Amino acid sequence: MTELNLNATVGTIACELPGAAELFRRHGIGFCCDGDVSLADAAADAGIVANDLLDHLRTLEQAAKRGAPDGTNELIAHILERYHQTHRNDLEWLIPLAQKVEHVHAAHRNAPLGLAKALVDLQDQLIPHMAREELALFPMMRLEPDPDIEHLISRMRDDHACEGQSLVSIEHLTQGFALPGDACRSWTALYIGLQKFSEDLVTHMHLENQVLFPRFSSVDAQEDAVPPS
Structure with a gap:
């Protein structure tokens, strides 16, 4: 994950840190069109003390780490049971519901036109991604790590x-x-x-990027070993 500091962009933080998107919404901080704005500038625009906002984000970061099972096999099982099937189930009903809302309310000025297509596009990315984890990456992690595992992890990232x-x-x-x-x-x-669904997916990705993947990546291990300057 991007290091949490005042120079990090709100768009990146919102997509990587569980709970950050909702925190930004509560403070009126946009992170889609204004996603490239630094945390410091976003806080200033919203009339918030930047370091206070950063402290809240660091609290969320610590909370996210505490929510992960310790054992690798247990963590993989948690990801599969809590997130993989949940995402599949959610998209199965969210997509047709989005199509219905767009059709019925097409003339409404706040209608989310294009939402159903965005969800289909995300489904087209997410379903094969989870299949690659289930059929290749996770079995490899449960057995003896293969030299190709870092290539697979890089692709998952x-x-x-x-x-x-x-x-x-x-x-x-x-x-x-x-x-x-x-x-x-x-x-x-x-x-x-x-x-x-969005909050679940961010939490899912955070658990993999920040907790599971570093256990099998020499790059992450080397970065962790470098003392702060």
């Missing part, structure tokens, strides 16, 4: 970066999951489900 950008697009299309005052039940259910 690249996939995560693309999935994170898809979440930014969804954030933009839904205006931060902000429902209009006249939203129907379907629209309300869609945004509540989407927000939960």
